[in-house]
Amino acid sequence: MVLKHKHDHDACIETALEAAQKICEERETRFTPLRRRVLELVWSKHEPITAYEVLDLLSEGQKRVAPPTVYRALDFLIEEGFVHRIESLNAFVGCSDPAHKHQGHFMICTKCSNVTEMNERSLHDVIEAAAKANGYSYENSILEIAGICENCRN
Amino acid sequence: MVLKHKHDHDACIETALEAAQKICEERETRFTPLRRRVLELVWSKHEPITAYEVLDLLSEGQKRVAPPTVYRALDFLIEEGFVHRIESLNAFVGCSDPAHKHQGHFMICTKCSNVTEMNERSLHDVIEAAAKANGYSYENSILEIAGICENCRN
DNA sequence: GATGACTTGATATTCTATAACATTCAGGGC
C-alpha cells in the first residue's frame, strides 16, 4: 500500500488510532493514554520518526519524559503491529495494515525520506522460499529498499 | 554461498585478505596495515562482529584506539565491498564475494548467530522489480531474514 | 624539500537503547 503525499492527515491519524483502539479491545491488551499518545505522535510525522523525536514531542508542555517511557510504548506498539521499526534509519513508522500482524517491507526514498510499506504477499513468499532454499526455517525478515520515489523523480 | 561451520578458518581469513589486497591493487585504493588488520579481525570471528568488539581486539597489547579509527576502516572496507553491515544487529561480517560490489542479503540464525550470505541473482531481481512496481528507482536494499539454520534444528 | 591529498590520531560529543529499582494504577477475590 502506497502512502500518498497529500491527503487529509488528521483523518489519517484518527483512523489509525481508532483501528488500534478496536484491535486492543479485541485482544484485551491495554491501549493506555500514553500508548495512544505515542502512536499519535508516530503518525503525526508522515515519515519515519526517531524515538528521541517522539520523546521531544511527548515532553512539550510538561516535565520531560525519560527514554524508557518512549521505548516501552514503542515496544508495545511494535508488538501489537501498529508500528514498524526501520532498521536502516533507527526510526519508526505507523503500520498501514495493523489488523494483520506482519513484518514490514519498505521502500525508502533517499530524497524526500518518505516510506512506502509493501504488503505484497508474493514478495513475502519469495523471501520465505529463499530462506528454505538455504536450509533455514523462516521466522521473520526485514527488507528495506532505498531508491527515489516517483514524485522526486519528476 | 553458505558459510560452513567447520573449515580451515586460518586459510579462510588468509584467502579473504589476499583477495582484498589484489582488488585494492587493481582499483588503486590503499589497503593500509590498519585496514588489513581490521578486515582480519572481522573475519577472525566467523559471525557478525560489532565495531566495538573490533576496537577491543585492535587495542590488545597496545594503546587503546579510538572509535573513529575503527569506523573509518570499516567504512573503507564496506565501500570496497569487503565487509557488509548487518543492520538488525549493528554488526559487520566479511563478504563472501568481494570481487563483485553488491549489497548483501542475509540469513541470520537466531540460535547460533551464524549468518549466511545469499548471493542469489533471482532474489535481487525480485526485489528490484518490487521497487519498480511501487514507482521507485532502485538504489540498493537490505534483506535480513531471521530463522534457524539446519545445524541448529538437528 | 615543499606541496597537497589522503590517512590516522585524539578529544569530545551526540544519538540510540536498556538495566535496575521505585511508584502508581487497574482489576479480581475476600
Place this chain on the structure above:
DNA sequence: GCCCTGAATGTTATAGAATATCAAGTCATC
C-alpha cells in the same frame, strides 16, 4: 470497601553505537 497481584509508568543511571572536529603523520609528485 480493602487487600493482593500484576501490569504500567516514573526515575536514575549507564551502556552501546556512531560521528564531528581538529591535529598530526604519511606518501607520492613536482
